[in-house]
Amino acid sequence: xxxxxxxxYKSFGEFRQIPPxxxxxxxxxxxxxxxxxxLINKLLNRKSLARVSAVPGKTTTINFYTLExxxxxxxxGYGYAKRSKSEKERWAGLIExxxxxxxxxxxxxxxxxxxHPPTADDNMMIDFLIDxxxxxxxxxxxxxxxxxxxxxxxMAAFSREIECFDDITHVCFSAETGEGAERLREIIEEVSRx
Numbered sequence: 001x002x003x004x005x006x007x008x009y010k011s012f013g014e015f016r017q018i019p020p021x022x023x024x025x026x027x028x029x030x031x032x033x034x035x036x037x038x039l040i041n042k043l044l045n046r047k048s049l050a051r052v053s054a055v056p057g058k059t060t061t062i063n064f065y066t067l068e069x070x071x072x073x074x075x076x077g078y079g080y081a082k083r084s085k086s087e088k089e090r091w092a093g094l095i096e097x098x099x100x101x102x103x104x105x106x107x108x109x110x111x112x113x114x115x116h117p118p119t120a121d122d123n124m125m126i127d128f129l130i131d132x133x134x135x136x137x138x139x140x141x142x143x144x145x146x147x148x149x150x151x152x153x154x155m156a157a158f159s160r161e162i163e164c165f166d167d168i169t170h171v172c173f174s175a176e177t178g179e180g181a182e183r184l185r186e187i188i189e190e191v192s193r194x
Contacts, residue, residue, distance in 0.1 A: 001068050001189055005045040009071065011061040015097030016074055018062065021104045024070045024192050030111030031097070031119055035141040038175035039111065040065065040074055042186060062094055070106075070192045073098070079121040092135030099134065106191040107135050109184070114140035114172065117161050126162060136168040137187065139160070144174035 012018045012065045041047060044067070063074040075095050082139070099105075108129060112118050129136045146154065151172070159165045169187075173180035 001185070001192075003044050003067065003185065006046070006065055006067040006072070008030045009064040009066045009088065011013050011063045013061045015094050015101075018098065018101075024104050024106045025073050026070060026106055026188055027073040027075055027108045028111065029075045029100070029108055029125060030077060030141075031079040031113075031121055034077065034111045034113050035173075036074055036077065036111055038111075039139065039173060039184075040072060042173075042178060042181050043188075044072075052193075059116070060099055060137065062098060067188075070188075078125070079119055099128070099132065101174055105134060107137065107187070110136050110138050112138055112158075114143050114151070117157065123162065126168075130164060135191070137171065139171050139173045139180065139184065141173050141175070143172040143179055156186045 014026070028040060029160070030036055044065070060076055062076065065072040065074070075098065078095065099108075110125060110129065112122050126136075126138075128134075140154075140158075143151065158170075171180045171183050171187075173184065
């Protein structure tokens, strides 16, 4: 796959605007400010294809990117407290509508900040994915921020904090160093071929 040729396709603010699925899709999910846009930019060898912000809650739409014959789908971050109730409900409707729709969703990449235990929202999303039988992996972001012993301790803790952890494929990732990017590209290529 030529990741350098990926392009922004379109943003959708409401679920009803999203056209029917016409190709394989890989979606990215996680709480606000977990690093979804940074991960997408790193995978696609770009600095700013996906808008990155230090302010949580910047992605308020579902953003589609074309990568050869597939879509990469950046879902809005969840769990950001400083949004109105109506805005949170709109986001929830977008995410839930997308995940429950009849789409060719090959994989959902669930991002969790490696430095912290998963939030209640993270665990709720993982439970939803398991219950809905949506194929997913977990990517632990900001891996470069922890020393080796801290990383080992967090990984041991995740096995207690995340249900079925030992059965879930997981990848440690850093947008700074590129750790995990090549493994994620391999996974994307593998699922997009099936």
